[in-house]
Amino acid sequence: MTWLYANGEKVDQVVYARFGPGVLVSCHGGPAVRSAIEAALIGAGVTRSLAPDLWNGRTRLAAEVARLLPDLHGRAGVALGLRTLTDGERGLRELLVAPDPVWVEALCQARWLFSPPRIQLWGPVNAGKSSLLNALCGADLSAVADEPGLTRDVIEGGFEHAGVVFRVFDAPGEWPQATGVNAAALELARTWKTQADLVLTLVPPGAAGSGEWSLFSRSDEDPQARQPGVSVHSRATVEALKARLVVHFTGKLLALPAERQFAFPPALLTELQELAAGRVDAQAIATRWLDAW
Ligand SMILES: Nc1nc2c(ncn2[C@@H]2O[C@H](COP(=O)(O)OP(=O)(O)OP(=O)(O)O)[C@@H](O)[C@H]2O)c(=O)[nH]1
């Protein structure tokens, strides 16, 4: 991964990898960015060719990973995608010879690198949901005040931690007095909640709550605050929450030895799960993903 400069100014990231007879470049932007990159490469002595046989003799795994490279999110996703492009075929062969369910389960967490997990903040009015959204994302995305029922919509933010990208959603608070527009907003938020990959329930001081993903919010106000607590005035508690989310969604994958970590495409991950459960044989997967394509 490297940075693209135009007129001496840093404009964006570019991902590149050796691929077949050439170099595969993946970047954001339109034709102008593409021309700038081509000009820089040609200036560095690279010859332009349409490489009509780029896929010739390559496997479906290589082609799929190359195609999906721009869909990988965060530093961890890009790094794993590039590794899959170079070493993925070796890794897949190793797995097909000796299917290891623990390894497959860990690899399945690569799904979150293709499609960042959706975290829904939930809880009563004034629990500190909007404040936490802003603290997690490092920006004032949602209005914050003492007034209960201030948030009337689902508001989306995002952040990257340890190379992993997350999407976070604020919501209106739950309260019995909600009527009219507020009640409708709450109803809509309940639908969003069902689509979340994880619901973080904020429990403000004095309220009751339990469950693995209950967070005791505004913990600086309450010396007796139960754990895990979070306060937007304590950077350490916000960082600890982010670290916990990284472990929950990608901990097994990122704890694998480096040479075993891959971002296999989601379709292949599903097939590997079937293999680990004994419902499909290794030869069928090898034929589909590793034979010349
Ligand atoms: N001391 C302290 N105050 C906080 C913290 N988080 C939020 N607050 C305050 O609590 C009040 C409510 O915060 P919000 O973030 O608006 O709460 P909310 O859950 O979004 O509320 P609704 O949108 O009404 O559902 C505001 O006055 C915040 O400044 C915290 O960690 N510590």
Ligand SMILES: [Mg+2]
């Ligand atoms: Mg709010």
